[in-house]
Amino acid sequence: xxxxxxxxxxxxxxxxxxxxxxxxxxxxxxxxxxxxxxxxxxxxxxxxxxxxxxxxxxxxxxxxxxxxxxxxxxxxxxxxxxxxxxxxxxxxxxxxxxxxxxxxxxxxxxxxxxx
Amino acid sequence: xxxxxxxxxxxxxxxxxxxxxxxxxxxxxxxxxxxxxxxxxxxxxxxxxxxxxxxxxxxxxxxxxxxxxxxxxxxxxxxxxxxxxxxxxxxxxxxxxxxxxxxxxxxxxxx
Numbered sequence: 001x002x003x004x005x006x007x008x009x010x011x012x013x014x015x016x017x018x019x020x021x022x023x024x025x026x027x028x029x030x031x032x033x034x035x036x037x038x039x040x041x042x043x044x045x046x047x048x049x050x051x052x053x054x055x056x057x058x059x060x061x062x063x064x065x066x067x068x069x070x071x072x073x074x075x076x077x078x079x080x081x082x083x084x085x086x087x088x089x090x091x092x093x094x095x096x097x098x099x100x101x102x103x104x105x106x107x108x109x110x111x112x113x114x115x
Numbered sequence: 116x117x118x119x120x121x122x123x124x125x126x127x128x129x130x131x132x133x134x135x136x137x138x139x140x141x142x143x144x145x146x147x148x149x150x151x152x153x154x155x156x157x158x159x160x161x162x163x164x165x166x167x168x169x170x171x172x173x174x175x176x177x178x179x180x181x182x183x184x185x186x187x188x189x190x191x192x193x194x195x196x197x198x199x200x201x202x203x204x205x206x207x208x209x210x211x212x213x214x215x216x217x218x219x220x221x222x223x224x225x226x
Binding site for chain 2: 004042045048108
């Protein structure tokens with residue numbers, strides 16, 4: 001158990017809908033990273049927040065947004081969902097703003113299915 | 116061309132075999148190299164990391180980096196059924212905050 005929690009575990013929704021995925025980082029970690037894992041693209045970095053502020057952006061679509069709250073939990077919002085958004089969404093946490101190779105811990109993921 | 120290429124397999128070996136997993140990359144800016152293991156329906160967990168060319172050993176696992184060839188490898192000795200998982204290579208460019216992953220190789224070790 002990495003100490004990173006994600007809810008829900010599974011989500012099934014229809015095209016055009018909006019969903020929110022939630023992540024709670026490990027105790028003491030201030031950085032939260034979001035990743036998308038699909039069969040086509042593999043595991044791709046979406047966005048990083050550190051202590052409430054956006055720090056780095058990857059291949060995140062404009063239909064997607066994230067935020068980190070004062071209690072350090074983070075939410076990833078996905079809107080106008082398309083079939084291609086079906087994937088596993090992982091969050092990871094680490095203590096520092098800068099990515100250090102051995103300090104990032106992944107949560108168990110949320111499996112999103114868009115029908 | 117993707118920045119990081121990894122053969123997705125699947126790879127099936129008998130218990131006790133030596134397993135070799137590989138990734139190639141195209142950008143010489145990558146400085147930090149990692150291998151993650153991902154069991155089915157779980158998040159990736161870090162197995163090994165290195166930032167220099169050469170070998171790094173940890174128990175049955177050896178990570179090898181050849182920066183001149185832009186090639187990294189993970190060797191698993193005396194493979195066990197519990198090693199059955201997907202193995203992902205990952206890299207970070209110097210000064211970047213972004214992990215770039217290979218697509219992963221699915222390994223099955225048969226008892």
